[in-house]
Amino acid sequence: MQTEIVRGHVDLLLLASIARSPAHGYGLVEDVRRQSDGAFDLAEGSVYPALYRLEGAGLVSSSWRVVEGRRRREYRLTRAGRSAFRRRAREWTAFSDAMQLALA
Amino acid sequence: MIGAALTALDRELRGAGVALRDRRRVCAEARAHLEDSTAAGGEAEAVAAFGDPGTVARAVAAELAVSSTRRAALAAFAGLSLVGVAYVGLNLLEGLAGAPPDIASGREPLLGVALTAGVALLPQVAFVAGGLALVHAWRIRGQLAGGADLAVLRRRALVGVAAGAATMVALGLRAFEFAPELAGWWAPTTVAACLASLAAIAPAWWLLRRSARPRARDNGRASDVFDDLAPILRLPVVARAHLPVHPWRFAGVCAAGVWAMGFVGGVAGEGAGDGLFFGTVEAAALLLSFALLGRALGLRRAA
Numbered sequence: 001m002q003t004e005i006v007r008g009h010v011d012l013l014l015l016a017s018i019a020r021s022p023a024h025g026y027g028l029v030e031d032v033r034r035q036s037d038g039a040f041d042l043a044e045g046s047v048y049p050a051l052y053r054l055e056g057a058g059l060v061s062s063s064w065r066v067v068e069g070r071r072r073r074e075y076r077l078t079r080a081g082r083s084a085f086r087r088r089a090r091e092w093t094a095f096s097d098a099m100q101l102a103l104a
Numbered sequence: 105m106i107g108a109a110l111t112a113l114d115r116e117l118r119g120a121g122v123a124l125r126d127r128r129r130v131c132a133e134a135r136a137h138l139e140d141s142t143a144a145g146g147e148a149e150a151v152a153a154f155g156d157p158g159t160v161a162r163a164v165a166a167e168l169a170v171s172s173t174r175r176a177a178l179a180a181f182a183g184l185s186l187v188g189v190a191y192v193g194l195n196l197l198e199g200l201a202g203a204p205p206d207i208a209s210g211r212e213p214l215l216g217v218a219l220t221a222g223v224a225l226l227p228q229v230a231f232v233a234g235g236l237a238l239v240h241a242w243r244i245r246g247q248l249a250g251g252a253d254l255a256v257l258r259r260r261a262l263v264g265v266a267a268g269a270a271t272m273v274a275l276g277l278r279a280f281e282f283a284p285e286l287a288g289w290w291a292p293t294t295v296a297a298c299l300a301s302l303a304a305i306a307p308a309w310w311l312l313r314r315s316a317r318p319r320a321r322d323n324g325r326a327s328d329v330f331d332d333l334a335p336i337l338r339l340p341v342v343a344r345a346h347l348p349v350h351p352w353r354f355a356g357v358c359a360a361g362v363w364a365m366g367f368v369g370g371v372a373g374e375g376a377g378d379g380l381f382f383g384t385v386e387a388a389a390l391l392l393s394f395a396l397l398g399r400a401l402g403l404r405r406a407a
Contacts, residue, residue, distance in 0.1 A: 011246075025133055026140040044141070045155030048133060049163035056171030057246035072136045073129070 022076035116161030176311035183305035234264035251320035
């Protein structure tokens with residue numbers, strides 16, 4: 001999958017991943033890769049600026065947690081994040097459906 | 105290898121103006137990430153997959169520039185709201201302290217007139233600048249705004265905070281200037297409220313100065329008041345009115361509105377003479393402020 005195409009949708013991919021389960025940065029990269037059957041291989045360092053953007057916009061919150069003896073910063077959706085995710089997912093689905101019709 | 109990568113990341117973050125506390129957080133997250141990634145593969149692969157430290161640091165700094173500037177602007181508006189409450193409260197209390205003094209009856213008549221004019225006009229500058237900062241901060245939420253646009257947002261908030269602080273200083277000095285004509289409790293009450301208001305907006309000043317440190321993304325033009333008003337200008341009923349989008353014509357329309365409000369207020373108070381005077385002074389002050397602060401506040405359409 002072309003990097004430029006994926007880059008434009010990093011925010012939505014991260015919101016979707018966090019909506020499935022709160023996770024830390026590496027866990028999110030892995031989850032997106034796994035869910036997309038390896039098609040969406042995010043540039044790992046680029047995930048953090050995107051997470052800070054989502055946090056700055058109040059869509060996710062984060063806190064340090066110790067998991068299996070390791071300290072990690074875990075991200076979870078806020079209420080605003082949940083509604084933003086649902087709205088963006090709806091928009092994307094409508095766009096995707098229209099695109100498929102147009103390309104058929 | 106992870107240690108070297110983290111050292112490089114920290115150096116790049118520092119070079120991009122990221123504060124120590126944020127650098128510690130980013131590097132701690134990067135360390136946890138690299139350790140997890142190493143456990144899944146090799147150390148060299150983990151460092152390579154994480155990406156170039158300079159690229160990551162610049163992207164982090166750009167995001168932090170936006171979030172810290174927005175936060176500072178919102179803090180400025182919150183502080184200005186408290187200043188507004190104190191200002192309105194003191195104006196209401198002044199009626200209990202005695203009759204409103206003649207503006208030329210102060211200990212130093214010229215100073216008394218200047219302070220009274222300042223107390224009347226500076227809050228309007230603070231209100232407009234603070235309001236613009238609030239709308240601007242709301243408008244760019246979730247966006248990666250560029251350095252030029254963030255500079256406009258910071259200037260709006262700084263002008264609002266400076267005008268709010270100047271209002272409170274003028275109000276405090278004015279209380280002493282007219283103290284002989286008002287109740288004894290008036291001056292100490294005013295000074296206490298002014299000092300509390302200054303303390304309320306001081307953190308915003310500090311946050312605004314600090315928000316300029318992370319290097320923002322060097323992209324795009326600075327937005328202006330027409331970007332702020334775009335949702336309103338797009339409404340069918342407003343669009344049909346064909347409001348002017350030329351800055352000075354827009355200022356003229358605003359000045360006419362302010363003149364009308366000043367005139368009506370003056371007529372309701374003392375009569376047509378006062379109405380003409382107050383309307384003209386308010387309209388002239390608006391046009392003067394537009395000329396002096398229009399560019400700083402992003403009121404004029406950016407080139």
